[in-house]
Structures are given as structure tokens and as C-alpha cells.
Amino acid sequence: VILHGLTLHPGTATGRPIRLTAPLSFWGGTDADGRIVDAHHPQCGAVLTSRFLLMESGRGSSSASSVLAEQIRARTAPAAIVLARSDPIIPLGALIAAELYDLFLPVVVAPYDTIPDDTVLHVAATADHATITWSTFTS
Amino acid sequence: MPLHLTAAEEQMLSGQDGEGVALAMRVVVGQARISGAPRLVEITSAHVDSCLYHGQVSLDFVHSLVDLGAKVRVPTTLNVGSTDLIHPTLVRDRQLAKAGRELMTAYAELGGTPTFTCAPYQLPNRPALGEHIAWAESNAIVFANSVLGARTDRYGDFLDVCAAITARAPYAGLQTPEARVGTVAFDCRPLGDFLHSELAYPLLGHHIGSIVGAGIPVLTGIPADVTEDDLKALGAAAASAGGVALFHVVGVTPEAPVSIDDLPVYTVDLRTLQEVRRALSSTGPELDAVSVGTPHASYDECVRLAELVAGPPLHLPFYLSTSRATRDRLGEKLQVLERAGVTVVVDTCTYVTAILQPTWKRVMTNSGKWAHYAPGNINVTAVLGSLAECVASARAGRVVLDS
Numbered sequence: 001v002i003l004h005g006l007t008l009h010p011g012t013a014t015g016r017p018i019r020l021t022a023p024l025s026f027w028g029g030t031d032a033d034g035r036i037v038d039a040h041h042p043q044c045g046a047v048l049t050s051r052f053l054l055m056e057s058g059r060g061s062s063s064a065s066s067v068l069a070e071q072i073r074a075r076t077a078p079a080a081i082v083l084a085r086s087d088p089i090i091p092l093g094a095l096i097a098a099e100l101y102d103l104f105l106p107v108v109v110a111p112y113d114t115i116p117d118d119t120v121l122h123v124a125a126t127a128d129h130a131t132i133t134w135s136t137f138t139s
Numbered sequence: 140m141p142l143h144l145t146a147a148e149e150q151m152l153s154g155q156d157g158e159g160v161a162l163a164m165r166v167v168v169g170q171a172r173i174s175g176a177p178r179l180v181e182i183t184s185a186h187v188d189s190c191l192y193h194g195q196v197s198l199d200f201v202h203s204l205v206d207l208g209a210k211v212r213v214p215t216t217l218n219v220g221s222t223d224l225i226h227p228t229l230v231r232d233r234q235l236a237k238a239g240r241e242l243m244t245a246y247a248e249l250g251g252t253p254t255f256t257c258a259p260y261q262l263p264n265r266p267a268l269g270e271h272i273a274w275a276e277s278n279a280i281v282f283a284n285s286v287l288g289a290r291t292d293r294y295g296d297f298l299d300v301c302a303a304i305t306a307r308a309p310y311a312g313l314q315t316p317e318a319r320v321g322t323v324a325f326d327c328r329p330l331g332d333f334l335h336s337e338l339a340y341p342l343l344g345h346h347i348g349s350i351v352g353a354g355i356p357v358l359t360g361i362p363a364d365v366t367e368d369d370l371k372a373l374g375a376a377a378a379s380a381g382g383v384a385l386f387h388v389v390g391v392t393p394e395a396p397v398s399i400d401d402l403p404v405y406t407v408d409l410r411t412l413q414e415v416r417r418a419l420s421s422t423g424p425e426l427d428a429v430s431v432g433t434p435h436a437s438y439d440e441c442v443r444l445a446e447l448v449a450g451p452p453l454h455l456p457f458y459l460s461t462s463r464a465t466r467d468r469l470g471e472k473l474q475v476l477e478r479a480g481v482t483v484v485v486d487t488c489t490y491v492t493a494i495l496q497p498t499w500k501r502v503m504t505n506s507g508k509w510a511h512y513a514p515g516n517i518n519v520t521a522v523l524g525s526l527a528e529c530v531a532s533a534r535a536g537r538v539v540l541d542s
Contacts, residue, residue, distance in 0.1 A: 028512045028516055038515045059381065062275040062277055063191060064295060073194070074195075089295035092297055095169045096166070099165065
């Protein structure tokens with residue numbers, strides 16, 4: 001199955017999805033180990049590291065770009081981020097990690113409701129276009 | 140949409156103005172593409188949030204800019220950092236304080252003014268109606284857009300300083316007039332007299348932020364004599380609970396519509412705000428400390444606190460976060476505060492660094508933003524109250540609420 005999306009930051013990645021039911025701010029919302037620590041967030045306690053993060057959008061804090069860039073540097077970031085609507089601050093964190101460390105975390109806008117939870121996702125995001133693919137045969 | 144750059148902007152991008160400017164321009168252009176901007180816009184000031192330490196990446200980025208010879212081109216204020224440079228022993232974590240100081244110093248080297256406050260709108264020379272600016276720090280963004288009518292989009296760390304170095308921001312989002320129109324209305328008239336109490340504003344802010352997300356709320360029924368401190372509290376809570384970067388208050392803020400007839404309307408009553416208070420504020424009498432001044436307390440708020448603490452002694456640790464500029468203006472009031480046992484924190488804030496003792500579990504605040512973030516950041520539960528309730532509680536050594 002192929003889902004097409006808009007690239008906010010390029011890159012390729014593979015991982016299992018984690019779906020958030022509310023927007024998350026990386027700053028104040030996640031710790032250095034990639035765990036959700038926002039006590040008000042429905043998925044508080046979940047670890048995002050190496051997962052394919054599906055969430056509506058970011059939220060609030062300007063520092064979210066710093067926190068995400070630091071997680072990319074420390075290898076505790078999600079593998080990829082798929083948003084339902086564009087967000088200016090999350091892809092900025094990915095942009096800085098690419099400038100400083102040559103590490104590319106893809107950030108994509110796509111209607112992710114059709115993505116099943118129990119599967120492995122692959123994303124290929126270029127400057128022009130993003131595709132998310134997965135197999136319908138789940139393990 | 141293709142991005143159009145002027146000759147001067149192409150020159151910055153190509154490295155003709157130096158490699159530091161080129162790096163900054165790549166970030167601004169990258170953000171412009173992310174935002175779908177057709178062009179860049181010249182800005183008249185910047186407020187930089189990137190001077191708060193978030194790990195090695197914070198230092199790596201600013202050192203790249205310093206090493207490449209970058210300097211800011213517009214008046215640039217600096218947000219809070221991770222340490223109090225005037226009271227350096229306040230921060231318990233020496234490593235964090237050292238990294239924080241290194242970062243703050245590097246941003247000053249780039250030409251930022253060492254203001255170290257999250258409330259740059261309390262300083263002189265604030266931007267005017269219609270000015271294009273690049274401000275980061277969510278509460279500063281929402282205040283500049285809503286109360287001053289200046290124009291800034293929501294900018295993340297890194298973009299803020301890159302905008303300062305290039306004097307450019309993407310012409311997108313709230314830089315454009317069409318994006319500044321209200322999307323949803325809140326009729327606050329049922330709140331009646333409660334709107335004359337300061338506690339109404341952090342609660343209302345948290346409530347509208349939770350409902351609208353990144354939408355643009357329009358409030359009606361707010362008294363015309365609402366203070367800038369009230370609007371600060373409202374905006375800060377709305378920005379942290381949602382992604383609010385602009386709100387309008389009919390009859391108060393400069394770009395507010397005359398009528399809300401064409402918008403969906405939520406009605407806010409006392410019960411709604413009581414529920415917000417229950418969600419943000421834990422119950423029970425135990426209390427370990429009090430922390431007020433998030434965003435940084437204004438001169439008026441510091442003076443009012445000095446009046447409130449003059450009297451019977453405080454029995455709990457009491458922290459006031461404010462800017463070094465406001466502290467300098469306080470004169471004798473500063474001595475009143477310090478004699479009463481108030482620890483005045485500048486350059487930083489109690490919930491973004493290691494100032495409070497790790498054994499403290501319940502801390503009272505007058506800030507909706509502090510109540511929202513402190514549990515995740517510094518592992519405390521928050522109790523929300525007015526400034527007077529905070530002082531009464533510190534005197535009693537337990538939570539004392541008026542109602």
C-alpha cells in the first residue's frame with residue numbers, strides 16, 4: 001500500500017508506527033531518552049525512539065526544535081514523523097540536525113488514518129514528494 | 140509555490156556576506172520552503188529563544204555561527220537561559236549552569252542584547268502595530284501579535300537567531316494579514332465579576348488553548364481595563380495548552396474585529412473555569428514552596444508582591460522570577476522582597492532549570508504556564524492560585540485558597 005504526502009524535511013526511514021491521539025510538544029513533553037513525560041498527554045510514558053511517529057501536529061513551545069535536534073544527535077529521536085497538518089517547528093529541528101550532523105529525519109504531512117498500527121512502515125521523502133509504504137500482511 | 144529571493148538575499152545565501160550569514164540564510168530559506176512562503180520579509184527586531192540550553196546541539200549550533208563570523212543585523216533581545224548569571228549559586232546542577240553560561244555568552248557574542256527575559260515586551264523600544272518581527276518563545280510571540288499588533292509567526296529555536304543574522308523571515312503565517320483573522324469566538328460575559336480577578340486569565344487562557352489548538356480565538360466580554368499582565372497570563376497559558384500565537388479581545392486589542400457574528404461561539408462560564416482549575420491544580424493542604432513570575436513578573440507585579448509580603452513572615456521558600464532589567468528598577472522594593480525571604484531569580488525561570496529542591500513535591504504558582512509545564516520538567520505537582528493566595532499560603536505553610 002502506498003500513501004502520498006508532502007515533504008517538510010527529506011530523508012528515508014523504516015519503523016513501527018506509534019499513533020498519538022493528541023498533539024505533543026517535544027519540549028516539556030518528551031525527555032532526552034525520547035519518552036513522553038507530559039502528564040496531561042494521553043500517551044504519557046510511551047517511548048518514541050526509533051518509532052514512526054504519527055500525530056496531528058506539534059504544539060506550543062518554540063524550544064521543540066532544539067529538543068528534537070538534540071534527540072536526533074543523541075539517536076533517541078523517532079525514526080520519522082508524520083503529521084496531519086504542517087507544523088513550522090518540528091521540521092526546523094530536523095533541518096538543523098541535517099546541517100550540523102548530516103543526519104536526516106524525514107518529516108512528512110500525510111493523511112495517516114489509513115495506516116494500520118501493527119505493521120512496519122517505510123518512508124522515502126525527497127524535496128518534492130513523500131511516499132509511505134507498508135505491507136498489508138502483518139506479523 | 141516557488142520561493143522568490145531578492146538579489147541581496149541570493150548574495151547572503153551564496154556566501155558573499157560570509158559563511159555565517161550563508162548558514163543562517165540556508166535555515167531561513169529552509170523554513171520558508173517548509174512554510175510555503177512566496178518570499179522573505181525584512182524584520183525590524185528579533186527575540187532569540189535558542190539561548191536556553193537543551194543539550195550539545197544548542198552549543199554546536201551557536202559555536203558554528205560564532206566561528207563563521209556571524210553577527211545579528213537587527214536589534215535582538217535574548218530569552219531566558221539555563222542559569223542566573225547574577226545569582227549563579229541558585230542553580231544546583233553545576234554542569235547545567237556551566238553549559239547554560241557558555242550558551243548565553245555565545246549569543247551575546249553574536250550581538251544579542253543580554254536581556255535574558257521571556258517578557259521582552261516589558262522592555263523599552265517594543266515593536267509597533269504592523270511591524271514585521273521574528274520573535275521566538277511562545278508567550279512572547281502571542282503577546283507581540285495580540286497585544287502589540289506586531290507580526291511574527293511561531294518561530295522555533297535556531298530560526299530566531301538566523302532571522303536576526305539575515306534580518307529576514309519567511310513571509311508566511313502570521314506575517315500575512317489574511318492569516319491574522321479570528322477563527323473561533325469565546326463569549327466570556329457569563330464570567331461577570333470574576334473577570335476582575337487575576338486568576339481568571341491563566342484559567343481562561345488554558346481553556347481557550349485546549350479548545351482551539353493553533354486557531355485564532357476572539358474573546359468578547361473582557362473588561363476594557365484589563366491589564367497587560369492579565370493578557371500576558373492569558374496568552375502564555377493559551378500558547379502552552381494549545382499552539383495559540385494570536386488572540387483578539389474585542390474592544391481591547393488593536394486588530395480585534397468589531398463583531399463575532401460570523402464565527403462559531405463557545406460560551407465560557409464559571410463552571411468551565413472551575414474544571415480547568417481542577418485539571419491544572421492538585422488538591423490537598425500540603426505545600427513545599429511557592430514560585431511566581433512565569434512569564435517574568437512585570438514591575439507592577441513585583442511591586443504588588445512587595446506590598447503583599449510586608450507583614451507576618453513567610454514560612455515556605457518563595458521564588459519570584461523576573462528580568463534583570465525589572466530587578467534593577469525595583470530599588471527599595473527589592474530589599475523589601477529579599478528581607479521578607481523572597482528569592483529573586485533573574486535571567487532564567489524556576490521551571491526550566493535546577494533551582495527548586497528535588498525533594499519538594501507540591502509547589503504553588505500564579506501561572507497557568509508554570510502549572511502546565513512544571514510537572515513534566517521538574518517533577519512536581521502544581522497548585523494554582525492568585526498572587527495573594529500564594530503569599531497567604533507561604534505564610535500559613537499550607538495551601539490557603541480564598542474560595
